[in-house]
Amino acid sequence: MSDKKTRILQATEKLLAMYGFHGISMQMVAKEAGVAAGTIYRYFEDKDDLLHQLHDHILSHVANKITQDVSDEMPLKKRFRTMWLNIWKMANQEDAPLINRGQFENLPRRQGQEQYQLEQKLFAKVNQLFDEGKASGQFKQLDNEILSVLSLEPSACLARKHVNGVFNVSDDARDAAIEACWDAITQH
Amino acid sequence: MSDKKTRILQATEKLLAMYGFHGISMQMVAKEAGVAAGTIYRYFEDKDDLLHQLHDHILSHVANKITQDVSDEMPLKKRFRTMWLNIWKMANQEDAPLINRGQFENLPRRQGQEQYQLEQKLFAKVNQLFDEGKASGQFKQLDNEILSVLSLEPSACLARKHVNGVFNVSDDARDAAIEACWDAITQH
Amino acid sequence: MSDKKTRILQATEKLLAMYGFHGISMQMVAKEAGVAAGTIYRYFEDKDDLLHQLHDHILSHVANKITQDVSDEMPLKKRFRTMWLNIWKMANQEDAPLINRGQFENLPRRQGQEQYQLEQKLFAKVNQLFDEGKASGQFKQLDNEILSVLSLEPSACLARKHVNGVFNVSDDARDAAIEACWDAITQH
Amino acid sequence: MSDKKTRILQATEKLLAMYGFHGISMQMVAKEAGVAAGTIYRYFEDKDDLLHQLHDHILSHVANKITQDVSDEMPLKKRFRTMWLNIWKMANQEDAPLINRGQFENLPRRQGQEQYQLEQKLFAKVNQLFDEGKASGQFKQLDNEILSVLSLEPSACLARKHVNGVFNVSDDARDAAIEACWDAITQH
DNA sequence: CATGAATGAGTGTTCATTCAT
DNA sequence: GATGAATGAACACTCATTCAT
Numbered sequence: 010m011s012d013k014k015t016r017i018l019q020a021t022e023k024l025l026a027m028y029g030f031h032g033i034s035m036q037m038v039a040k041e042a043g044v045a046a047g048t049i050y051r052y053f054e055d056k057d058d059l060l061h062q063l064h065d066h067i068l069s070h071v072a073n074k075i076t077q078d079v080s081d082e083m084p085l086k087k088r089f090r091t092m093w094l095n096i097w098k099m100a101n102q103e104d105a106p107l108i109n110r111g112q113f114e115n116l117p118r119r120q121g122q123e124q125y126q127l128e129q130k131l132f133a134k135v136n137q138l139f140d141e142g143k144a145s146g147q148f149k150q151l152d153n154e155i156l157s158v159l160s161l162e163p164s165a166c167l168a169r170k171h172v173n174g175v176f177n178v179s180d181d182a183r184d185a186a187i188e189a190c191w192d193a194i195t196q197h
Numbered sequence: 198m199s200d201k202k203t204r205i206l207q208a209t210e211k212l213l214a215m216y217g218f219h220g221i222s223m224q225m226v227a228k229e230a231g232v233a234a235g236t237i238y239r240y241f242e243d244k245d246d247l248l249h250q251l252h253d254h255i256l257s258h259v260a261n262k263i264t265q266d267v268s269d270e271m272p273l274k275k276r277f278r279t280m281w282l283n284i285w286k287m288a289n290q291e292d293a294p295l296i297n298r299g300q301f302e303n304l305p306r307r308q309g310q311e312q313y314q315l316e317q318k319l320f321a322k323v324n325q326l327f328d329e330g331k332a333s334g335q336f337k338q339l340d341n342e343i344l345s346v347l348s349l350e351p352s353a354c355l356a357r358k359h360v361n362g363v364f365n366v367s368d369d370a371r372d373a374a375i376e377a378c379w380d381a382i383t384q385h
Numbered sequence: 386m387s388d389k390k391t392r393i394l395q396a397t398e399k400l401l402a403m404y405g406f407h408g409i410s411m412q413m414v415a416k417e418a419g420v421a422a423g424t425i426y427r428y429f430e431d432k433d434d435l436l437h438q439l440h441d442h443i444l445s446h447v448a449n450k451i452t453q454d455v456s457d458e459m460p461l462k463k464r465f466r467t468m469w470l471n472i473w474k475m476a477n478q479e480d481a482p483l484i485n486r487g488q489f490e491n492l493p494r495r496q497g498q499e500q501y502q503l504e505q506k507l508f509a510k511v512n513q514l515f516d517e518g519k520a521s522g523q524f525k526q527l528d529n530e531i532l533s534v535l536s537l538e539p540s541a542c543l544a545r546k547h548v549n550g551v552f553n554v555s556d557d558a559r560d561a562a563i564e565a566c567w568d569a570i571t572q573h
Numbered sequence: 574m575s576d577k578k579t580r581i582l583q584a585t586e587k588l589l590a591m592y593g594f595h596g597i598s599m600q601m602v603a604k605e606a607g608v609a610a611g612t613i614y615r616y617f618e619d620k621d622d623l624l625h626q627l628h629d630h631i632l633s634h635v636a637n638k639i640t641q642d643v644s645d646e647m648p649l650k651k652r653f654r655t656m657w658l659n660i661w662k663m664a665n666q667e668d669a670p671l672i673n674r675g676q677f678e679n680l681p682r683r684q685g686q687e688q689y690q691l692e693q694k695l696f697a698k699v700n701q702l703f704d705e706g707k708a709s710g711q712f713k714q715l716d717n718e719i720l721s722v723l724s725l726e727p728s729a730c731l732a733r734k735h736v737n738g739v740f741n742v743s744d745d746a747r748d749a750a751i752e753a754c755w756d757a758i759t760q761h
Numbered sequence: 762c763a764t765g766a767a768t769g770a771g772t773g774t775t776c777a778t779t780c781a782t
Numbered sequence: 783g784a785t786g787a788a789t790g791a792a793c794a795c796t797c798a799t800t801c802a803t
Contacts, residue, residue, distance in 0.1 A: 013766090013767090029305075030218070031218060031219075034792075034793060034794080035793080035794060035795075036792090036793085036794090039769095044767080044768090045767060045768045045769055046768085046769070046770095046794090046795080047767070047768060047769065047795085047796075047797080048766080048767060048768070049795095050794095050795070050796080051766070051767075055794075055795075056794065056795090149373060149377060150373075151370060151373055151374070151377070152364065152370065154358070154363070154364045155355065155366070155370060155373075155374055158351050158354050158355050158358070158374075159351050159374065159377050159378065159381070162350070162351065162354055163346050163347050163350065163351070166346045166350055167343065167346050170342065170346070175342070176340065176342045178340075178343070182339060182340065182343060185337060185338075185339055185343075186339070186343055186346075186347065189337060189339070189343075189347050189381045189382060190347065190381060192380045192381050192383075192385060193347070193377045193378060193380050193381035194377060195380075197380060197385060201784095222775080222776055222777080223776070223777055223778080224775095224776070224777090224786095227786090232784080232785090233784060233785040233786055234776095234777090234778085234785085234786065234787095235778085235779075235780080235784070235785055235786065236783085236784055236785070236786095238777095238778070238779085239783070239784075243777075243778075244776095244777065244778090389787090389788090405681075406594070407594060407595075410771075410772065410773080411772080411773055411774080412771090412772085412773090415790095420788080420789090421788060421789045421790055422773090422774085422789085422790065422791095423774085423775075423776080423788075423789060423790065423791095424787080424788055424789070424790095425774095426773095426774070426775080427787070427788075431773075431774075432772095432773065432774090525749065525753060527746060527749055527750070527753070528740065528746065530734070530739075530740045531731065531742070531746060531750055534727050534730050534731050534734070534750075535727050535750065535753050535754065535757070538726070538727065538730055539722050539723050539726065539727070542722045542726055543719065543722050546718065546722070551718070552716065552718045554716075554719065558715060558716065558719060561713060561714075561715055561719075562715070562719055562722075562723065565713060565715070565723050565757045565758060566723065566757060568756045568757050568759075568761060569723070569753045569754060569756050569757035570753065571756075573756060573761060577763095598796075598797055598798080599797070599798055599799080600765095600796095600797070600798090603765090608763080608764090609763060609764040609765055610764085610765065610766095610797095610798090610799085611763070611764055611765065611799085611800075611801080612762085612763055612764070612765095614798095614799070614800085615762075615763075619798075619799075620797095620798065620799090
C-alpha cells in the first residue's frame with residue numbers, strides 16, 4: 010500500500026482517538042499525515058470513504074491480533090483464554106487507539122452482504138471456536154453472535170473502561186472475569 | 198423544569214435519533230422545538246452543554262426504566278431478570294430512541310468525580326443488587342462495575358443488534374441469554 | 386425588497402461587469418455588498434439562484450428602460466426610433482453594466498413556460514409595435530422574434546462595441562443605423 | 574502544428590461545448606486529449622492562454638467557413654447570400670460546437686491592435702464585399718463593422734436561437750430574413 | 762519531452778453563536 | 783424573556799499549476 014495512504018489512515022486513527030468523530034476535519038488529517046489536503050482525495054473518494062476504509066483497515070488488524078497465537082490444536086479453553094487476553098492486551102498496549110476509546114463502533118459501516126462476508130472471513134477462527142464448543146456439548150446451544158456478545162465483548166468493554174480510568178481492573182480481577190465469561194457460555 | 202427547556206431536550210433527542218450526530222444543527226433543534234435559535238442559549242451554554250445535559254437527561258430516564266417494577270423484597274434472580282428485561286424492552290419499545298440507535302454512547306460525556314457520583318446515585322438499585330448477591334455468597338466477589346459489564350451490558354448490546362437487524366434474537370434465545378448472564382456472575 | 390438583497394444583486398451585477406462570469410466568487414460578492422458571506426444564503430438559495438434572480442432583475446429593468454417614453458399614440462416609426470435609442474442610451478449611460486459588456490446573455494437562464502410568459506409580459510409593448518406594423522402592412526410578415534433580431538438586436542450589438550471601444554459610432558452613423566434597421570423590417 | 578497541441582485544442586472545444594465554461598478542468602482536457610496534465614503546459618502558458626488560442630483557432634475556422642464558395646466574380650448579392658447561409662449552416666451542421674451553443678462569445682478574448690489585425694485579415698473577404706458594395710453605390714455609406722452588425726450578425730443570432738430551440742425558423746422565414754438583411758444595408 | 766503525483770489556495774456552502782429589537 | 787437576522791470561521795472538496803522522475 011502506498012506510503013502516503015498508510016500515513017493518512019494512521020493519522021485519521023490517531024486524531025479520531027484524540028478528538029472523537031466530530032472533532033476532526035480533512036485539513037487536520039492532512040496536517041497530521043504530513044500531506045496536502047488535496048492529496049487525501051487521490052487515495053480516498055471522500056471523507057466517508059476514508060472512514061469506511063479505516064474501518065476495514067482496523068477490523069482486519071483487530072482480527073489478526075485476536076487470533077494471534079491461537080492454533081486449532083489447543084484445547085478450547087486455552088484458545089478462548091488466549092483470544093480474550095489478545096483483546097485485552099490490544100487495548101492496554103495502546104495498540105489500537107480507536108478500540109481503546111470506543112470510537113471504533115461509531116465509524117460509519119458499509120452495509121450489505123459483502124461486508125458481512127468480509128467479517129465472517131476475518132473472524133473465522135472465532136466462529137470455529139464456538140462451533141467446536143457447541144459440537145462437543147461444552148458450550149450452550151446459542152448463535153455464535155450471542156456467544157460472542159456474552160464472552161468476548163466484555164473483554165473489550167472492560168479493557169476500555171480500565172484504560173480510560175473509569176475503574177481499575179487488577180490482574181486477579183481480570184482472570185476472574187475470564188472465568189466468568191467462560192461460565193457464561195458453558196453448560197452447567 | 199421550564200417547558201421550553203424540556204421541548205428543546207426532546208427535540209434534540211428526536212433529531213439525534215433521526216439524523217444522527219452529524220445531521221443536526223442548532224437551527225434544526227430550534228425549529229423542531231418550536232423556539233427561536235437564540236432561545237436555546239437561554240437554557241444551555243452552548244451546543245456541548247446541550248448535549249451533556251441531554252446525556253444526563255437520558256441517563257436518568259434510563260436509570261428509572263431499568264429499576265421499574267424492581268423491589269427490595271423480590272428474590273435476587275427475579276430482580277436481575279426484571280432489570281435485564283427492562284433494558285431489553287427499552288430498546289424494543291422504541292422508548293429510548295438514542296439508545297436504540299447506539300447514538301447515546303457517542304454523546305459527549307462530562308468526566309470527573311461529579312459525573313461518577315451522579316451515576317452511582319442513579320444506579321443505586323443496581324449496585325444494591327450486586328452487593329446483596331456478593332454478601333449472600335451467590336455472586337462472585339468482583340467489583341460491581343465488572344459484574345455489570347458481565348451481566349447487564351450484554352442485554353443492551355444484544356438488544357441493539359437485535360433492533361438494528363444485525364441478527365435476530367428469538368424469545369427462547371433471549372431467555373437463554375439471561376441465564377447465561379446469570380451464570381457469568383454466580384458462583385459455581 | 387430588503388435592503389440587503391438589493392445590495393447583493395447590485396454588487397453581483399457590478400462584479401460580473403468587472404470580472405466576467407468566471408471571475409467572481411460568493412465571498413467577493415459578499416465583500417462588495419458589505420455583508421457576510423453567509424448572509425447571501427438568507428436571500429438566495431445558492432449561487433445559481435442568485436444568478437437567476439439577477440437575470441430576472443436586469444430583464445425587468447431593461448424592459449422598463451426600453452419602453453420608456455413610448456406611448457401607443459405615437460406613430461410607428463417614432464415608437465421604433467425611441468425604443469432603439471433607449472437601448473442605445475442604456476449602454477452609453479453605463480446604466481446597465483452587464484448589458485454593456487455582453488455578460489448578460491451568459492447569465493444562466495431558467496427555462497420553461499413560466500420564464501417565457503414573464504418575457505412576453507415584459508416586452509409586451511415591443512410585440513405590440515411589431516403586431517401593429519404587420520397589421521398595417523408596413524412591416525414584413527415575419528415572426529416578432531425575427532423582426533426583433535433584425536431591428537433591435539443591432540442596437541444592443543452596436544452600442545456594446547461602441548462602448549467597449551471596438552469601434553466608434555458617430556451620431557450620424559447611429560441615425561443611419563436606425564434607418565437601416567427600419568429598412569430591414571419594412572416592406573419595399 | 575504539433576499533433577498533441579491540436580488534440581488538446583480539439584478536446585477543449587469538445588468539452589467546452591459539452592459541459593460549458595464552468596464544467597471543464599485542465600485534468601479533464603488532459604484526459605480527453607489523451608495526454609498528461611503537465612503536457613498541456615508545454616504548449617500553452619496557462620489556462621487563459623489555452624482559451625485564447627482556442628478562440629483564435631475557432632475564429633480562423635469560422636472565417637474559412639464563412640467565405641467558402643465565395644469568389645470575387647460572383648455578383649454582390651450572391652456573395653452576400655452565400656456568406657449569410659454559410660454562417661447559418663455552420664450552426665445547423667453542428668460544425669462548430671462552440672458557436673452553436675453560444676459559448677464562443679464567452680471565451681476570454683485578447684484585446685488590442687494585434688488581435689484587431691488578425692481579425693481584419695481573417696475577414697478580408699467580408700470587408701471586400703462591403704467595400705465593393707459601397708463603391709458601386711449599392712450599399713449605404715457606413716463603416717464595414719456597422720454593415721456587418723446589420724446584415725451578418727442577425728444570421729448568427731437567428732441560427733443560435735433556432736438551434737437552441739428558442740424558436741423555429743422555417744426555410745421561407747430564413748430566406749425572408751436574408752432579404753431583410755440585404756434591405757438593411759442597401760440604398761433605397 | 763512527457764508524465765502524473767502532489768500541492769495549497771480557493772470554492773460554494775453551513776452553522777454555532779451573538780445581539781439589536 | 784424571546785426573537786431571528788446577521789455573522790464569519792470552518793467545512794469538504796476542487797483544480798490550476800509545478801516538478802521530480
